[in-house]
Amino acid sequence: MAVLTPRGEAFNRTRQTHLATALAVADTHWTRLRGLLGITASDFRNGNGLWIVPCHGVHTLGMGFPIDVVYLDGTYTVVHIEPDLRPWRLAPVRLEAESVLELPCRAIVETGTAVGDRIDITVSSAAAGAG
Template sequence: MMISLRGCIIWDNVRLADTPWSRLRGLLGRQGMMPGEGLILTPCNQVHGFFMKFPIDLVFLDRDHYVMAIDRLDPWRISPLVRRARAVLEVPCGTAGDRIKPGDQLELASSATGGTQS
């Protein structure tokens, strides 16, 4: 899956975690994330960094993919609870805040089909 803003691709290798098992596993066991990589947890409005080995950026999205909040999550910490969020995008640390801001609407596109969801 690819994520873009106003037609500009921001992350091009994003996986979807939409089952209880895939959300539970998340990024556990990973040593880090590559540039362009991400994980969308849905439904989700709060995450934790227990057993994580590296910090990440979090992007909280509403049901229409509007950015509600952006935060950094360090290992062994808990993110804020963003009540109206429907998904959390986890991306490499330092890659969210300089590219997007609250209020932006992200576009999600399947890498295989090229179709978009905004």
């Protein structure tokens, strides 16, 4: 069982609600490639998230649980959402996206997150590179 190391948080400024209070970061080739593989649904619950940067699209091949996916442009504006992306699926590639947030299923619905929302991402510089 793999464990994500939280390094920050994601806050929906438009809706004034947290998307993730324990946000891990996948910002190297290997961490982006690994993504959530090896993580169980019980390890990835409300409050958790994975920020993949840079990223234009994701898949859930090899995963055992659904996730919500939020695509962000370079200004951290939501440009596309994929709620309830089931295992063994390919999400669309969005060239305008520069990063992606992977969140527990239902996070998009529960927070009301929509295209056009502005997201604040805070990452601890002390933990940078620890991911």
